Amino acid sequence: MNSKDKIYTLPQLLEQVQTWRDQGQIIVFTNGCFDLLHLGHVDYLEKARQLGDKLILGLNTDASISRIKGPSRPLQDEMSRARVMASLLFVDAVVLFNEDTPLELIEAIQPDILVKGDDYAVAQIVGHEVVQARGGAVKTVPLVKGYSTTNIVKKIENNCNLN
Structure with missing residues (x-):
C-alpha cells in the first residue's frame, strides 16, 4: 500500500470507517500537529493503535497550526506531514x-476509542463527551518524557545561535 492511499478526505474516511465497522473492527482516533516526527510520537501512536484494530489520525492543517502555535x-506543510504520518505502519x-x-471530526467518525497522551486528563480531551455518550472509551497513554517538537526546535535554534 502506498502512503498516499491512507490519506482521506472526510467523506472517503467515513465510507472506510463503515467498512471497518462492518468487519467488526474497533476504531481508535487521535489527533495532533505532528510537525516534526520524533520518538515520542512513534511511541504514542504505537500505544494508541494497540488499543484497537484501526488507528485514525486527525492532522491539523497548516492554517490550524498557525492559529494555535x-x-x-508549522515547520512542514500539511501534505508532507500527512505523508510522513501515513507511512507509519500502525497508522x-x-x-x-x-x-x-x-x-x-470526532462527531462525524464516532470512534470506539478516543486517545490522547497522559499530559491530558480525560475530562480535558476534546470530544470525550461524544465518545462516552455512545458507549465508547476515552483513554490516555503514557508519553516518553523529554520528547516534543518544541524542545527539538529550541535545540536547533540554540545550536544555530552558537555558530
Whole structure:
C-alpha cells in the first residue's frame, strides 16, 4: 500500500470507517500537529493503535497550526506531514482538519476509542463527551518524557545561535 492511499478526505474516511465497522473492527482516533516526527510520537501512536484494530489520525492543517502555535509554525506543510504520518505502519488513516479542535471530526467518525497522551486528563480531551455518550472509551497513554517538537526546535535554534 502506498502512503498516499491512507490519506482521506472526510467523506472517503467515513465510507472506510463503515467498512471497518462492518468487519467488526474497533476504531481508535487521535489527533495532533505532528510537525516534526520524533520518538515520542512513534511511541504514542504505537500505544494508541494497540488499543484497537484501526488507528485514525486527525492532522491539523497548516492554517490550524498557525492559529494555535503562531505564525512560525508549522515547520512542514500539511501534505508532507500527512505523508510522513501515513507511512507509519500502525497508522491506518490520516485525515486533515482545519478547525482548532478535532470535535467535528470526532462527531462525524464516532470512534470506539478516543486517545490522547497522559499530559491530558480525560475530562480535558476534546470530544470525550461524544465518545462516552455512545458507549465508547476515552483513554490516555503514557508519553516518553523529554520528547516534543518544541524542545527539538529550541535545540536547533540554540545550536544555530552558537555558530
